[in-house]
Amino acid sequence: MKGPIHAVLLPLSALILLAGCAAVGPDYSPSSLPSSRFPASFGEPAAGLNAGAVEVEWWRAFDEPALSTLIQRALASNHDIGIAVARLEEAKAVLRENRQDFLPSGGPALSYESFRRSEVETPSGQQRHIETYRGAVDASWEIDLFGRVRRSVEAAQAQAGSREALLRSVQAGVAATVAATWFELRGLEAELAVAADISQSQRESLEMVERMVSVGSAQELDRLRAEALLRSVEALVPDLERRRAASFNALAILLGESPQTFRPPAAKPGRETLAVRSIAVGDPAGLLSRRADIAAAERNLAAATARIGVETAGLYPDIQIRGSIGLVAGSLDAMSDGAQSSFIGPAIRWSLLDTGRVRARIAASEARTQEALIVYDQTLLRALQETDDAFKGYGAAGDTLALRLLESAANREAARLARVQFMEGEGVYLDVLEAERSDYASRRALVIARTNQRLAVVSIYKALGGGWELCTQAQHDCTGAAGLAYMPDAKQITPRP
Template identity: 65%
Template sequence: MRRLLHSPLPPLGVAMLLAGCVTVGPDYSPPPAATPASFGETPAGVGPGAVEAMWWRAFEEPALEALIRQALTANHDVGIAAARVAEARALLREARREHLPTGGASASDEQRRLGAVERPAGAPSETETYRVAVDAQWEIDLFGRLRRSTEAAVAEAGSREALLRGVRAGVAAEVAATWFELRGIEAELAVVDEITRRQSESLRVVERLQAAGSANELDRLRAEALLRNVEAATPELVRRQAAAVNALAVLVGETPQGFRPPKPTPPSGAPALRTIAVGQPADLLARRPDVAAAERQLAAATARIGVATADLYPQVQVRGSIGLLSGRLDALGDGGTESWFISPVLRWALLDTGRVRARIAASEARAKAALLAYDQTVLRALRETDDAFKAYGASGDMLRLRVQEAAASGEAARLARLRFAGGEGAYLEVLDAERSDFASLRSLAVARTNHRLAVVSIHKALGGGWDVCAESRKCSGAEEIAR
């Protein structure tokens, strides 16, 4: 028997191997992003510097930190994104295996009845052949089809990883935003409770004055109407409070029925925040997960042009088999006949170039769309960041004005009550002042909430938060980033 390893390749195989390998299709390079040198004019409290990874610590609320840690570990959206990363990693391993020989063991039993014209004289009319063999085939990647496929798989895996980072950053921001909305609702409920207490006392005062003949029924009815107006704010606030608690439950991976939010750390006033470091626009694009995902999608689309282009050229495979043949099953080990073959196979879509070129054109169009999507993602990142800066500046201005308004309204209500108790002025002045006081206190609570939400929006726009998982590997799917 001639040994397989000593068998010379046919001249065609030798010529193909000597020709070397060429990778067709465009080579990818990251597109330049037209970013401004700076963010321009930023509001007070926003400045340059390294972006804080665990930005939520600036609020100094341990309950919020615990919720974000739990969400990054148990949130289902994070888990889904991590599973998609695992899928992309598996597909990448499969693509890399395409560069290696494939095959396996096979066994067959063939029974045939030979006709008279094909049966030698004296030979039996029925034959049986047993065969066991190891078959293999290997594609010689002469024009880079497999290499481009691997490039696309690598880029696709990178895109999935970036999307996972984006989900983590988004979940952290959503937990913080929902938490502050809940805290804001609690602050409004506290205002309602305090004003309700005051109005109940005012109503009792009016009723005593009416009994003494110093007030009339109209004054009493107005006092009662204001009290009921204040009380009527409670049901809607309670509904919003329950909805915020349920939203937090889903974010941290728990059922709404069994979830109890942690107690906030007093005091519940405006946080003493440090200056928010926002870096530079170039840093923003390097940090934003959606920009990274769009860039990796562009790399994958570019590599797939090469995959399609490779179909214009010959595809060469080497197939081989080595095994044993025997007419009896029990004779395979001892009396079996050794058999082998090695064969180069050439495939060339000479008659199908029209379809191949159509697929190339489609791949090029998809790459162009991916480039436009990348540019659009960059513009959207810059827009969201600028919007967040402007919202933060506006919320700060609004908060300062609401503080002044609440102080003035509270003092006006106090003076109106004193004047009425001293026999000066009408009770209508007291009602108007207390109504304005109630509205201004609620507006102040909303302004404080909006100011906190504006801080969250800045960090969400900056893409911060995901790198905590990458460093600690304590979050759902963090091991996929590290691999």
């Protein structure tokens, strides 16, 4: 004779087989993404660029050990990286939680009921007060017939992939920002050095003019003009020092340190021109696979697509298998000899009256998926824009630096000749002042042009999205400030005496 359990096994087996069917909702396919608009190449390569493989540790091309040290320290201590690591761990935990929905849920259950009947309700010879103790193991299992659980896992998995890509994007961005901040700091220090050199030269010129005024060889107007030029140079120093301090502090924060205790590594003197070998920039196809923000946008689109299936499953019945096995007794002492109690059976819930709400949620999910698709396409186009802007900026920075070198050399020689002619009595001091003013302006412009050339190289590598590949190697610590320890002690329940 078949028991109740046997009566459930046949339909349960059929449900399990049906659970392997395709889940409701659209299936995500990366091949249908609008990446076909990506060009085959970056176009006519600019001078100094080639289509070779992009270098991973691109900062080594600057031949500055101090910069490499700073980037390594930032990858190991930066707070933005630590935040991204924590968010990735959160997404992984959510994924593990969603995968648990494939398994039965439940556990031990203890219950106690006390019921007192009235005299009218109590049959003759029976007790009015009834107590029931129950100890059992309850379990339930959702039969994922329409794929709600599978789509939930797909969405969580895609979201974890997006968080991982965002971590890579933050790592690449931190490396580029450290390099840019370092070169800005070095450039400001160079500007201060030029200002100090020019100030010293102007003091000497002012002393010379004062001696000439005292003997009648020059006029008071010449002395005033010399003093005015000196003060104009000195007036630039406070703002340069403020900007240098701001860059120094920004670099400290990037490395996860306080500005008061931060000590950057010693840097070797900079060169007039940056001897960077030809920069390999790859092709758009490589950019598509290397830019972590593109990967994050693609994974967000996959997650949004899966969530349409999660909401669509609400149009169909929710089927669960529930069961319980345990003991029932009239007193706690009798539990060991209590009567066995068990049941197993399917439970079907179908919210037909909520169809309008479900369809509204489906429409909202579809709109969010369309938004994610547009964001993905926009991310592709912005990546191409950033690379093209960086390539054009690199070419312009190189041309500007070459012209600034010629300008500075010409102005320096003009200032020397003006001073010689004035000392020999063949010129006026106004010519000397104008020549020295132009000399200072061109020397400062040359320093800025050198800085801009280095920043242009950094912009190229930032646009290419490289550098994070280093963090896939086990010997490199790229977890940022994730190692900061904070975990409050759990409150222990102290037993009463």
